Amino acid sequence: MKNKIIIIFLLSFCIFATLFLISCEENLTDQNKTEVSTKYTTKEKTEKMQQKNELQFSRESAYNHCKNIVDLSPRVSGTESHKRVRSYIKNEIEKNNLKIIEDIFVTKTPIGDVEMDNITTTIKGTEENGNKIILAAHYDSKYFKDEKFLGANDNASGVAVLLELLKIVKGKKYKYDIEFLFLDGEEAFANWSDTDSLYGSRRYVSQIKSIRKINAVILLDMVGEKNIKIDFDMNSSPELTDILIEATQNLNLTSCFSKRFIAIEDDHMPFVTMGIPAIDIIDFEYDDWHTKNDNMENISSKSLENVGLITLKMLDILNK
Ligand SMILES: [Zn+2]
Secondary structure, three states: OHHHHHHHHHHHHHHHHHHHHHHHHHHHHHHHHHHHHHHHHHHHHHHHHHHHHOOOOOHHHHHHHHHHHHHHOOOOOOOHHHHHHHHHHHHHHHHOOOOOEEEEEEEEEOOEEEEEEEEEEEEOOOOOOOOEEEEEEEOOOOOOOOOOOOOHHHHHHHHHHHHHHHHHHHOOOOOOEEEEEEEOOOOOOOOOOOOOOOHHHHHHHHOOOOHHHEEEEEEEEOOOEOOOOEEEEOOOOHHHHHHHHHHHHHOOOHHHEEEEEEOOOOOOHHHHHHOOOEEEEEOOOOOOOOOOOOOHHHEOHHHHHHHHHHHHHHHHHHOO
């Protein structure tokens, strides 16, 4: 009997212990479930908050940059009004609390020695290995002896998109450094030639220490025309043209493409010649090109926005 009682006691203890363990396990599972679900909700919340906080490309702001630059123009390298545009660009960089680097140099041109200034600022990437993607646009305007050339589309438009992109890229966490490069001296002073053109970009590449550190160069030139039609430039690197097409398709903006395939000489050329992947985003079919009618009447804020969004999407793809 005694034994029986002990056996019954032991059996009861075993059943009780098993039930206790099962109940604990259930509690633990429930706890885990709660933790996972809390984590998931928090992650979702964070993502939503990030999306909310992420700045959107403002077409109005880009348009205003373009107008402000045109109001200060002409921007012929070496002139006083050119200096005012330099100050405008630097001021915008400062507003974003970014460091300005200027490369001021004097170069020979057909109209004599001219002072030029390549302005850069860099938004650091998370990888911290110095690899970078360059976003570039020339801010000088073409010299005409007897004409006030404003260059709204050529190329206050490209500069305006870059200035708007500054604050957006600053809020992102890209893998690679993003360098904004405001180039001087793209325009020829007399006739376009190897020596009379692309002063700023030729100067820039002459100072590159390692071409391997530059993953890509995206150049914006003449990107503000109404109903923009981006040309397929045969001098641009094919791998970047593929990325441009991918980005444009992702955004359902393929209507922004022209059907033209042309070879364009622009500030991307010195990079391409050095073996650095570079692309020119340009709509070269422009009736008022290098005429006094290249003014704000030709500028569409929607085109500036579309090019800004395409550039951002290209950055997303290049930073994968
Ligand atoms: Zn031009």
